[in-house]
Amino acid sequence: MDGATAPPSAALARIPAARWWRGLPGALIGLAVACALAAIAPDQGYYLNIIMQAVTYAIGVAGLVVVLGYCGQISLTQAGFLGIGAYVLALMTTRLGVPFLVAVPAAMLVCGAFGLLLGFASLRLGGHYLAMVTISFQVILTLVLTNWIGLTGGPDGVSGIPRPAGLAGARAYLGLCLVLLVLVMFYAWRLKLSRLGRAMQAVRDNEIAAGTCGIHVFRTKVVAFGISALLGGLGGALFAGAFSYVSPDQFTFDESVVMLTMALLGGVQSPFGALLGTFALVILPEWLRFLKQAYLAVYGGAVILLMIFMPEGAWGWAVHRFWRASRPIGDWPVPPLPLLSMQGAGPGAPALEVENLAMHFGGVKALDGVSFAVRRGSVHALIGPNGSGKTTFLNVVSGLYRATSGTVRLGGVTLDRLAPHERTRRGMTRTYQNIRVFRGLTVLENVMIGAERRGNDVQEPAAVIARALAALDFVGLGREASLPVGSLPYGHQRYVEIARALAGSPDILLLDEPAAGLNSTEKQELGLLLRRLKGHGLTILVIEHDMKLIEAVADHITVLNFGKCIADGSPREVLSQPDVIAAYLGEPQPA
């Protein structure tokens, strides 16, 4: 344990991800460029307007990067948030005389509040709910802005919006907007590399695995949408100051569509892509005037073509094409992986206890009163023919399904009412039969998510990286850490999943058919790995079909058939029992 909490700092400093100042030089250069651009920009006229529009829009589009690019949730009301931000600023400054720089955060907060309301309503369920709710919200918002004349001035809008004192000149104000844009870019870029950003990407890539890695999926989605609303509000407030006039037709559904296209065209995974897309679509239409009212049709077609041919957008494509994955992380002493389960209590006490667990799907009794206990420090195998309820059992135990009745206890604590991430927090991690890795992330990032579970003994970023590397080293993938996980062969992806579960230093590890899909060499390696884990005293509950593997590692076997325990005991006892043999060989009942 001590080795992991005090990582070799000199070695870790060589990993870019561990540097606290990561990206700061770039941000400073960006700020300098922003000031220089503001100084040489035209101080009036058409081109100034174009630049103002691009800069304020880009801040809003960065919000789409967070919610859609990082978290995979479709928001179709980004222009609506710009509108709310713009109107709040306009009304506060013109009607109430609030200073501009006070009204900007207020505008952002109002947007954030709307974001939370919509998010709470729609994000508990799948991603398309948010899309539907935000489209409706966008339409209603336009109705309100147009018809609530007493508040919004109706179709005439609000004019005479001031700029902040001292920054009223065109160049000075543009400078302010550009500086804020650079800060937003820096924030969005750092967010992607942060714990929260990783959680968002995990949710995007695989909600179920994210939950069992300890991520609060719903809250992560709401936060992502909330951030996108805040950034929309900031962009809108600056937009209002830039043009000193707002009206409902500036913030319609069409504009939300334009912003979506901007993000997708440039590349929604990166704030730089979004910036590129925004500037392209603000400037291009000036050259594409011949399109007239067909421009939206072209955007719609472009969205389809982008999804088919360039789903990562221009920036994503360029990065893929010209950027090689960074070199394998060099050799240095990796701290050992602390594996001994449940420090403190003596071996042999029950770690996981299951009592009368039942899970009914309609009339089907997938689990029908299962009871057994997994002893601490043991490798406990759960076997049974196909359809006997093994995977259902694991899903109930890890909280993906809510049991019809019965109780699950971990270290004496009842888990029954807890969501998957709360169970993980209490020390339970798992893998899946059909591998669930986070495809958009690197090997290291995948395993860091496992190490970052709440309740783990490491929480500091550097210690988390050290722990993740230790886990990767343990499964033999230390040198692949910086590769995208999708580039690994199937068997290695399985090891990434196991490393992800180990990095959380669990009290109990649940393995769902770890040998499924592996060839015989890989199965042998897996057997060795499981034996090493056993040697470290880790408590493991493993579901497996491969009897050789079971016999090699299991201390204890429980057999399920038709949702019931038909045998429970040492491997020798269980495997010689007649009804177990019958269940496997198809006699007297079909397997």
Add this chain to the structure above:
Amino acid sequence: MLAILPQLLYTGLGIGAIYAICSLGFVLLIRAANVVNFAQGQFSMLGAYIMLVLLVGLGVPYWAAFLLAVVLMAAFGILFAGAVYWPLRHRSQLTVIISTIGASILLPNAVLAIYGPSPATVPGLFASSGFQLGPVFVDSQYLSIIVVAVLMVALQYVVFEKTLLGKKLQATSQDKEMAAMLGISVVGMVLITFAYSAALGALAGVLVAPVLFVSVGMGATLALKAFAANIIGGYGSIPGAIIGGIVIGLAETLGAAYISTPYKDAFGFVILLAVLLVRPRGIFGELIAEKA
């Protein structure tokens, strides 16, 4: 005010029946292909424009134009599947959703570029505008809509529950791999669903055209109501789609009459938010969780 209530209920039911038909097409695609089709409403818009062009532009007789519009849209459904869904069928659901959003932007704006923004009218199915029945004036177009909606629901029930094709469609929607192993042409089933879904959309479009005007924006309006109907009724539920559609039709008709006309389109949304906050799985909520 109360005196007009029966009339409002009748009108609301008629509008609700339109939303129900749209919503039905929407649900079928979710069930058969796991596609959340944001361009569903555009099927109605295109259907109505095809009818308009055939009827007014080419002088095709009314019933022929009506049926031809529905049939052409069924063919369009297959084209749509090939362009918007097929290339992305192995990718994440998110990509497919964004692709259909792209289509929902492309289609109305393409029509806008060709026919311009001014709405057009189409005559009703019957020459008579309707008859008085007690306190209610039974408008013949709304009556036709309600009758067609009932017929479509009945037809769908018979096809799905009583025919082999229906069983194959259901099998495909429940487990594509297993269906393929049993020799069902999954591609064929998915294409049939797209065609049928587009035809249903077109039917809603040509039925509602005499009531609402044919306009470029009609697809988006109908789509929003179909989504909301779907969520209110319960995501992926067929009875839910129908009940949800009727709930929205009634809510906005009554809301427009008694509360505020400009905010007519907002009432369905308010109900939608309330349902999501209180009972997120809707009236007939089915638990369609991803298989773990």
